[in-house]
Amino acid sequence: MMKRIAIAAAATMLLAQAHATTVRIHYAAGQDTIQVRADKGAAGWSQGVPAKPEGGPLNVWTFTWPDTLGDIQMKPTLGADKVSIGGVYKLAAGSTVDIYPFFGPPFGKVTIVKDFASPQLDNKRALRIYLPPSYGENAAKRYPVLYMHDGQNLFDAKTASYGVEWGIDETVNRLVATGVMDEVIVVGIDNTPERIPEYTPCCDPKYGGGKLNAYDAFIVETVKPYVDRTYRTLPGKDTTAIMGSSLGGIASVLIAQRHPGIFSKAGGVSSSFWWNNGALLAKVPDRVPVKFYLDAGTRDDGLDDTTKMRDAMLAKGYRETDDLMFYKAEGGRHNEASWAARVDKPLTWFFPWGSTRQ
Structure with a gap:
């Protein structure tokens, strides 16, 4: 009984x-x-x-x-x-x-890892790592990660190439505080004097290039493992993104196309799809399970080529608003000020509030 x-x-x-x-x-x-x-x-x-x-x-x-x-x-x-x-x-x-809530001030913190070595490229650079507001407050929480190129230009006008930063930290702080974006870790990977070859496949008739494979391996085999073992990340593909502008835009698109098991989101901001006489437009790979964000401004910013890439990806089976977002920035130029003004669009599409599970 x-x-x-x-x-x-x-x-x-x-x-x-x-x-x-x-x-x-x-x-x-x-x-x-x-x-x-x-x-x-x-x-x-x-x-x-x-x-x-x-x-x-x-x-x-x-x-x-x-x-x-x-x-x-x-x-x-x-x-x-x-x-x-x-x-x-x-x-x-x-x-x-x-x-995994937090209750303190909605301000993240940027830390700098100096002289981070790349065995693939035989050089060193800094990593600039934005840790979100709750990182020091709620030790139970783990975070998605966004990898970005041209790290000098992301967080600090004093180190930015033309004295204007993207303001990634301020933008993420604001989007989190207003409840439209989940918290993320942002890893800014500094460029080097070899920026053009590192961000590009071979070979443009004017600029050359061709070190993208090694730079790709640097991110996948060296940077990401370091970040995952050092910080409280969510290391899976669903919580890992990559984004950049100009040549960094094509680098992001190509790296994500090659590694859909590592990245589920990729942003190409004002991407240089003109590279090598438009070779990237002529040979778009088959659709992979990655969400791609593409944009360009209307003022000398390669809008025609970006539109062609959008159309080529749609022809490969991508679906707009599902796994492809295209944005035409009215009045946008090829500079950090224009990118800062619209970076909220890929951020909130990649990491909308409440989308992260751990």
Whole structure:
């Protein structure tokens, strides 16, 4: 009899779990508590309800709603009043979702790794690594990674080639704080005096080139493994992207085409598709499972060639807004100021708020 009762109780518990919408909040709250605000149930938007600590060393707090309430929108608070930074979290009815919030200032930090060696290219350069706002606050959280070329130009006007930076850190901070983009780590890979050959396949009649294979291997075999073992990354292909501008744009597109098992997203901003008399337009590889972002400005920025690349990729089976985004920047020029003004478009397409799971 007792055995039957225990089995029945276990079955009832499993059924209850199956018919609950659950959030698991990963956060070391210290002496504080985690509360939940939501659009349905006992938790409202104006006043939170305490979540339940699971106990143990993982610092996980849980809260559940009957799945009969349907989909839930919620935000955690630290204590009664400190609401998490960013957007609302959306939970499908009956789902269990793990979230990794933060409550401090929405400002990431850029660190510099000097003299990072490339055995493939036999040279050294700096890596400029943007760590997102929650990195130092929520040690349970891991992050997608965006690899970018021309690292000198991304974060600091003093090191930028023409005194104008992309402002990647400020843009990501803003997009995260306003809840339209997930947090990411950005790895800026500095260029070298060999920028043209490193970013290009062989061989343009005027500029030569031809070291892209070695640069590709440098990123895949040296930079990415270093980043994954040094920082709290999500190393899988679904959470790894690559992006650059001009020659860095064609480098990003070609590297992602070669490595669809490593990169799931690639951005070509004002890409130099004119390279080698348009050879890249004439031989577009078959479709691979990668989301490609392409853009160009309307003022001397290679818009015709970028449009041809868009059309060639559509002919290979890519679908616009699904795995191909094309943007024509009215008035955009071939410079950092124009790229800074529109970089929010690939960032929010690649990493929309709530899209990252770990």
